[in-house]
Amino acid sequence: MDSVCEKQGKSHKLGKDGDAPKITIECLPREISFNILSSLSITSLAKIKFVCRAWCNLAKGPHLINMHFLRMTENDPCFILQQDYPVQDQNYFVDFSARNESYKALKKFCVPSMPKFDIVGSCNGLLCLRYSSSPASHSLCIYNPFTGDYLKLPEPTKVSHKEMVNVFGFGFHPTTKEYKVIAICFESENSLLYRDLYTDKELEAQVLTPGSSAWRRVGKLPYNFLGLWSSPILLNGRLH
Amino acid sequence: MSKLGQAKRIIFLKTADGQLFEVDEPVAMEFEIVKSFFDENEDAADDTVVPLPNVSAEPLAGIIEFCKAHVEFRANGAAGKDEVKKFNAEYIKEKSNEQLKELILAANYLNIKEMLDFLTETIANRLKNKSVEYVRAFFGIENDFTPQEEEAVRKEYEWAFEGVDED
Known part of the structure; x- marks a missing residue:
């Protein structure tokens, strides 16, 4: 054991006598590099x-x-803000993990593939966006603002010939570890008006797992909407 | 294990560059690698020298200093208090990036979780909001992007480059 020790000791000394070899990333075990990198803020x-x-x-x-x-969920949540005034569709995120860094933690980002959109919901740093070309637009996509990746989603299944209005929610199913988009759909004579909401329309729920090709119809809802002024919230797998 | 309970035992450690360290048992037992050495060789003689072929004297001295202080903090019930934070801040203040890397390598080899976590956080703090060039220099990485490629990705992530600290 000792002789091995001596040998290694010598070779180490040789390195020290000349130009001290710099420790590069290759010398650091992968696990350490990952630990270091995963402690960085989103921006870094x-x-x-x-x-x-x-x-x-x-x-x-x-x-x-x-x-x-x-790490983020344990320590540092992050907010995403959408601003429509004075300029429409300005998006920012607040990077709390960067709050100790000596610069403003508010960063602007853009969604290059979509000029106009509403944020349906956000979950684990992903955004579910709806093209807002018209209030009844059904086109959805999932967007990761930090990698720029996005996934276009299919439109909900049409239940009848009439125009449909959809209210969407986006969330993560902790048991199946899948993201889910929920739509509550109802027929509308005039999809631009939400007046229909307050009448006794039949509501139907549909669920989509992003990545699959079609929505799954899960049945009628026994409730009516109270109003559509606040955005729906998906909490613990339930759309409120 | 039977010898753990004995008072004031000294553990001998020999570094890669041949230096012999005498370390109080509770401090040496912070090193998982030393602890398992004695767990596996229960009848090892008291003057057994534990060889540490992957650690040289300089980082080991730094590690012993850190562990000694933390063992004392725990004994005094000061763990997690401001005193500890103050010590930790002082401890890394004078360390260069190269020294930090030597420390983290050694702490990883010796398997000292508390110190490893602390060093990881410290290095991450040093890299936070630094330029890409700084990160490359820190890890000794060559830039293998072509200028065009780099320009293209940079455009995509303009927000990440607002207000970078000076290196």
Whole structure:
């Protein structure tokens, strides 16, 4: 044991006598690098993509993102704000993990693929967006503002020939570990008016797991809407 | 394990560069690798020298300093208090990035969870809101993007580059 020790000791000394070899990322066990990187704020994390190709792939892979996300939910939530005045559709996020960093934690981001949209909901840093070309628009997409990835979703199944109005919710199912989009649909004579809401319309619920091709109809609802002025909230798997 | 209870036992550690360290048992037992060495060799003689072929003297001295202080904090019931934070802040203040990396490598090899967590956080703090060039230099990474590629990704993430700290 000792002789091995001596040998390694010597080679180490040789390195020290000349130019001290710098410790590079290759010397650090992967686990340590991941731990360090996952403690960074979103803003700093986004930048590691520019370091080199290998890190770009690392930042796109699920492992680092999951680790970072776990840390975020424990310590540092993040808000996403949408501003419509004075300029429409200005989006910001507040990066609380960056609050100790000496700059403003409010950052602007844009959704390049969509000029006009409403935020249906947000969950685990993902946004569910609806094209707001018309109030009754059914086109949805899931957007990750930090990676720029987005996924277009199919439109809800039409129940009849009449125009449909949908109210959407977006959330994460903790048991199946899947994201779900819920739509509550009803027929409308004039889809631009929400007046119909207060009458006894039949409401139907549909569920979509992003990634699958079609909505699943889950049946009629025994309740009516109270009003549509506040956005629906998906809480613990239930749309309120 | 039977020897753990004995008072004031000294553990001998030998580093890669051949230096012998005498460490109080409770401090040495903070090193998971030393602890399991004695767990596996229960009848090891008291003057057994534990070889640490992956650690040299400089980082080991730093680690012993850190663990000694933290063992004392715990004994005094000061764990988690301001005193500890103050010590930790002082401890890393004078450490260069290179020293930090040597420490984290050694702490990883010796398997000292508390110190590893602390160093990880420290390094992350040093990297926070720094330029990409700084991060590259810190980890000794070569930029293998072409200028065009870099420009393209930078445009996409303009928000991440607002107000970067000076290196």
